[in-house]
Amino acid sequence: MRKIISIFLVLLSAQIAYAALAPKYQNSKDLGVLVEFINEHDRVLSRLNSIDFDKKSVHFDNHCIAVFGRVAITNPQGWVGPAAALEFKSSNCKID
Numbered sequence: 618m619r620k621i622i623s624i625f626l627v628l629l630s631a632q633i634a635y636a637a638l639a640p641k642y643q644n645s646k647d648l649g650v651l652v653e654f655i656n657e658h659d660r661v662l663s664r665l666n667s668i669d670f671d672k673k674s675v676h677f678d679n680h681c682i683a684v685f686g687r688v689a690i691t692n693p694q695g696w697v698g699p700a701a702a703l704e705f706k707s708s709n710c711k712i713d
Contacts, residue, residue, distance in 0.1 A: 638699060644670065650703040651675055651685065658712045673703060681710035 638646075651668055655661050655675060664678040673685040687701040 643700060647673070647685075647703045654683065654685075654705055661712055678710060681708065683708040683712060 655665060661675060661677045661683065666676040668675055675683040684706045685703045686706045687703060690701050
């Protein structure tokens, strides 16, 4: 009985998780969105230079950048949910 109570107390005192998905799964989802965007826009696909995960952007042509972002989600305190999907925000060049 003491063992069960100890386990229960350990579980209750566990720290809150800060991420809903491990980075590899979130990166996989983000890469899927970026690749889908690239495949949908011929100009971007034919002149692709790089994908920047840190800045959530796709670099193509000469100094053209398509920027992506997430919609801000307000969660109740203590609730950890998945990050919003990555979505296209803007580009400094025409993408089509």
